[in-house]
Amino acid sequence: MDQNKVKDLIDEALALNESLYLVDLDISTNNKIQITVDGDNGVPLSECIRISRNVENSLDREEEDFSLEVSTPDISHPLKLKRQYIKNINRILKVKTAEQEFEGTLIAANDVDIVLQWKAREPKPIGKGKVTVEKTVTLNFKDIKEAKVKIVF
Template identity: 80%
Template sequence: MDQTKVRDLVDEALALNESLYLIDFVISENNKIQITVDGDNGVPLSECIRISRSVDNNFDREEEDFSLEVSTPDIAHPLKVNRQYIKNINRILKVKTSVEEFEGTLVEADEDKIVLNWKAREPKPIGKGKVTVSKAATIAYKDIIEAKVKIVF
């Protein structure tokens, strides 16, 4: 299976809807093509079908034996692309870096970094008891090992 040709076909299909972007693209040894796409406003099933057909229609199944799967990312999977962070602003993220873990509301995401806010209970500077304080962390994408959206019911 020609990986470059498949990738070009996927890119062409995604170009028709600029709110969509590629998350993952894998061709296994037994020609199973797995394409994962996401969108700034979600991905309707019709778009997954359209992308699948634009790839499938450009190959002759008599010559190439392959399976094709176009899907959207599972909420349990980590964020992989910067645009996914922008899409999830105002949601709670669990972020792991090599130094520590954070859990907070994503309040900002740009090309280089994200900003998380959360509240924490800390001992009072004077006296007994605790006080609630607001905390923030600015984390560069390059420092993020894993980031997942926390599902709150």
């Protein structure tokens, strides 16, 4: 199966809805095509069906047999694209870098980095007891090893 041909078909389908974007495309050796798409405002089932039909109708099963799956990213999987970070502003993220882990609310994201914010209890500068302080960290995308959205019930 030609990955470039499949990618072109996906891009053609995504061009009809600017809020959607390709997260991942995987074609296994036995021609199982797995397409993962996301959207700035989520992805309705009807869009997954439309993308699937666009790809399926343009490929010839007589020429090469295949299976096709179009889905949205699993919440348990790490974020892959900068656009996914922007979509998840104001959500709690768990972010791992080579040196440490952070957990906080994503308050900003751009093409270069993200900003996390959280509250922490620290000893008072003078006297006994603790005080709650707001912490903020800016992390460059190249330093992020993994980032996942934390599910809060």
